[in-house]
Amino acid sequence: MSFIYIYEKNAKIGIKSNTVLIESSREKLTRKLPIEGIESIVIFGNASLSTNCVKELLERNISLTWLSSKGKFFGRLESTSNVNIFRQREQFLMGNDKEFSLALSKKFITAKIKNQITILRRYQRNRNVEKVNDSIRGMSKILHKIETAEDKEKLMGDEGIAARYYYEGLSNFVDPEFGFTGRNRQPPRDCFNSLLSFAYTLLMYDIYTAVVNRGLHPYAGFLHSIKRGHPALCSDLMEEWRGVLADSLALYVTSRGIISKDSFNRPDLDGGVYLNGEASKIFIAEYEKKVRTQSKYLSYADFPVSFRRGIEMQCLQLAKAIEEHNPDIYQPVVIR
Known part of the structure; x- marks a missing residue:
């Protein structure tokens, strides 16, 4: 599809x-x-x-x-043919179960940090930048704290610290012409942040479609706070895929010269930096290549699947965990 x-x-x-x-x-x-x-x-x-x-x-x-x-x-x-009210009732019920929600949240964040560390290590092989080693060590220490977090507030606090380490490390692999020194958004104020935001948007609505098609409610999450207009469940599921699909893509297109500084429009009145029309088409095409790439990263599948199919299968795993009230059923994607 x-x-x-x-x-x-x-x-x-x-x-x-x-x-x-x-x-x-x-x-x-x-x-x-x-x-x-x-x-x-x-x-x-x-x-x-x-x-x-x-x-x-x-x-x-x-x-x-x-x-x-x-x-x-x-x-x-969208059609309402995929609405599964019985599955969604269970989803709402388990969303109010603090123990279940915390267990799932730890899985989302642990996978996110592990995948981010893997991305840094992959690019570090040929660079050996000491600052990146510092970032990896800092993230690894945070990783050990995740399992003992007693509530989601502490978990999100630790995740925020790990994210700062990660983006500091990531900045060492981005060409200086893209102006990346750390994460900023709404609006993105440099070229590399613009690519990250665009990739996250594409990924978000890939996940949104998979969530809806599997009868889950996109706005009822377990990790991210529920608030008006925010598809919290999509944000939850997105965590393990950020480094795998979005960050790695932004690094790939910039390091290969597929996207250059000339691919962006001048900053708008709010200081936001965005791809021009032609470059947007190129980036979307590269994103599509990425999500159609096959891998064996799903721990419960002994056959290769595309990343897009993997997102769908993860939604089904989550639905099963919800319906059986067992967070251990959900196994997040962790790359090697």
């Missing part, structure tokens, strides 16, 4: 003869894509859809996500 990204300005989207038509008057071209095999469509900026197109997408259970050209979430169009 594939995701379709629409970034043409004022594109017109329609469906004819089992084919999705994406017309761009500005670029004077029409993309034609077979509707079979499409799982989700993501729109950046302005686009219009015919009534028949909306009806067809709903009937085929193809979700549609609207984002601004800068990645701000507007909303989603």
Whole structure:
């Protein structure tokens, strides 16, 4: 199953003869894509859809996500055929179980930190920067504290310290022209942070689609605080994938010259730095290559699966853990 990204300005989207038509008057071209095999469509900026197109997408259970050209979430169009109220009732119930929520939260954060350490070690092989060794040592110490955390507040505090160590270490592998010295966002104020934010946005709505398709509620999480308009469960599940899919991608495209400093627009009035239109297409294409890459990182599968399929399978594992009231069923992804 594939995701379709629409970034043409004022594109017109329609469906004819089992084919999705994406017309761009500005670029004077029409993309034609077979509707079979499409799982989700993501729109950046302005686009219009015919009534028949909306009806067809709903009937085929193809979700549609609207984002601004800068990645701000507007909303989603999705069928209700995947809603599993019985599963969601269990999800709400276990979300109020402090012991269950803490156990799951420790799994999310432990996997996140382990994967971040692995990313640093991979790039450290050919660099041997002492500051990076300091970051790894600091993160490893935090890792030992996670298991003994008595509540989520302490857990999130430790995770925040580990994140500072991580981004300090990561900055040693980013070309100075990208201006990265640490994490900043909303808006991202340098080129590398812009890539991280964009990759996290793409990953977030990959996970959102998988969560909804598996009958879970995207806004009822276990680690992240529940608040209006925030898909907390997606943020929970995203933790183990950040380093694996987003951070590693940002490092890859910058170190290989696929994305350069010239790929970005001038800072906007708020100081935000964003990819230009052509570079956005390139980055999305690289993201798609990444999530379609097959691996054997799932501890319970003895066969290779794509990262996107892995996200779906993790959602099913979480659903099973919720329904059986057993957090040990959920095994987060840890790369080697």
